[in-house]
Amino acid sequence: MLPIDIENLSKTYSVKRGRKVLALDNLTLQVDQGEILGFLGPNGSGKSTTIKTLVGQIRATQGKASIFGQPVRDSNCRQRVGYLPENPAFYDFLTSHQYLDLVGSTFGMDANHLRTESDRVLDLLDLHHADRRPIRSYSKGMVQRLGLAQALLHDPDLYILDEPMSGLDPLGRALVKQIIVDLKHRGKTVFFSTHVTADVEAVCDRVAVIVSGKLQAVNLVSELLEKGIEGYVIQLSGGSEQLCAGFEMNLREDSLREVFVQRRDLNRFMGDVSRDNGEILLMEPRRRDLEQFFLDIVRREKE
Amino acid sequence: MLFLVPSFSSFSMRQVQELAITLSLSTISMVLLVMTLLLGSSSIWRDIERRHTASILTLPISRDSYLLAKFLSIAIFIVLAGVVLAAAAAVMISLAATQYPSDLPLAWGNIVLAIGADVLKYLLLSAVAVFFSAVSTSFYLPFFATLVVYLAGSASQEVFEYVSGQFAQQIDPAQVAVIKGVYYLLPNFSAFDFKVHAVYALQVSSQAFLFPLCYAIVYGGIVLGAAVWVFNRRELP
């Protein structure tokens, strides 16, 4: 039973004067138990359409989607889901405690359990100082953190988070990343959308890239990072001048040289160094990072 | 407004008690109408507009129960308001009645029935308002559409009887058919009007209130069912 199973999902919106816009084009995507999947795409690429379909806010034109084997049209399928909407808005006349009570009751949590869990998530997201204030007095970042708190409240198995890091300060972002990593350690599944590649790099097991409604790539993040190594920056002292001929080179100090060696030239270069009695002080891989990877896909799709 | 009833009633020299009842019932009806219009027509679309639905309806709550709960909260409010207003009206009517005794008895049962039927009428109207709220994206459609349904539903009986009478022959038959069709489609609010019974202490047959009661339940059920149907098909932000 996959946490999320999306098959051939398409969605067309009719806009003014009968014109149709294809927001989602035959998307197929599976999220496995216990993984963190980053859903990466530029604005307007269909991330939100996918997520809204998953949580039953809109109907797909074609295809099907299910959560733990239950079709997403059934509101019961969300019993095991914690959902954070993009830029969430809550009944702002309630306090965060009252709101969590409301959320907890829809998951059938009993009063005692609800109390301790509310305290736990409010503590976790650093909202305890404000839990007796109506939500309308909250800052944007606090509302975002409350959104995460209500998603965590009933300790679900699957988290669907729409832009969880948006509207947060660096401290908040770090906190959210830490929470996501902790969830993974506890065997939970997280599916989150973002347009920030660094977030994916920091926490995700896999990344799915969507552009213009089409799924472009699904990759293991570790694989991408490995494949992305272009060469190495090597600092060395000693050895002859010849050694570095044909490489990009900076002279750091008199005896210290820094060379960029392509991946394919590494073995040859290392042989040369040992033959020439050079001494390697530092060696660092230089990667084409995820951002580059992402930009390449977007560029290719646009062309 | 209700507090002015005893003093206003003395305008009528002959029938102070009757006028007190009329005024009380009209005031209650007016207050409940305003309440129904405002509550009903600011109901569901506002949650959508403020994106509260994105946080509420993504919990394991079905749209059916959300919509019915919205209706129920308005209904409870209207019923409570009806009870409070009825209590106030009872005080005012007995004050006016003791000032200038009438030859007609005070039919408290009828007065309660008239207010109860009025409340029932506004429950039905709020179901209509909730329906329009579930379709709409702004205040205007539910407010004005509900108001129009209210006015048309209050007048439909008279118009229907007029075109069913002898003079239908002079009106274009197609027009008569349309009017009759609209009559069956619209809620018939004149069935809930027991004001004359209350004012003149007329006998009310059991059929006279059982019929409207069944009618309200069935018609309200259909309207709410239709509201659930459209709302389930609606795309939410």
Add this chain to the structure above:
Amino acid sequence: MIRRGIFATFLLVYGFLVLPFADFMADRPLEVKLGYLPHPQLLKILSADHDLIVAQSAVVKVLFYYGTIVGHFMENVIIRPEHANMYRTLQTATQLDPYNMDAYYFAQAAFTWQLERIDEVNTLLEHGAKYRTWDPWINFYLGFNHAYFLKDYGRAAVYLQRAGELAPENALFSRLAARYYYESDQTKTGLAFLEAMIAEAKDGAVKQTYTVRRDALLAVFALERAQASFVAKVGRQPKSLDELLQTGFLQRIPKDPYGGKFYLDENYRVRSTSKLAGDNL
């Protein structure tokens, strides 16, 4: 699936309920329908600047109500319409909006012929004449009522004269005024009035009231003419309408549109068993 079932059940029940419900609504006692309006002065305060529309809606209410009961007049069914309430509602309307012609027009149509509430109607019309100073018709109604119903030809002539002055192009007013100065042929003046009203009438119920009344008067007029020629030729009153038939003064006895039968009373006046809907209303 269950939801669909519930919805279908509701629809089905509505289908079964709606026709009996409509019948039930149509059969409700009549006094329930016209309702009750508060005292005019109070209503004036309550209706704020909407007094004109409140007045008009009161008149329309009465018109609708009248439309539903006028059918029963024709079938000669004895019912008790709320005449007092109708009159009171119209009066309230004219208090709110003394210029509302519909109220006067309707009072004239509904309360004179059948109900013979001439004094009440005249009071209402006098009230209107104070405001509608340009209107020949109110004066025309007043003149007609005084002449035809009250037999006060002097005052009738004054009203009709005023109507003629207000509408010099309408020959009817001055013709009637002249007639009231010189003669008092009831049936003919009644007919002239009814023809004028039928030509003017727009509302179906009102038009029908006048048309039926005109048909009745035409029948009476035909009988009276035959009777007059019998008296002129034979030199005595006929014993019955049948005698007019037998002697060939009359081809056939016309039908009473109110459903009665015509006869001659002891004073040799043409009457009908329906009393021309005169007193069962």
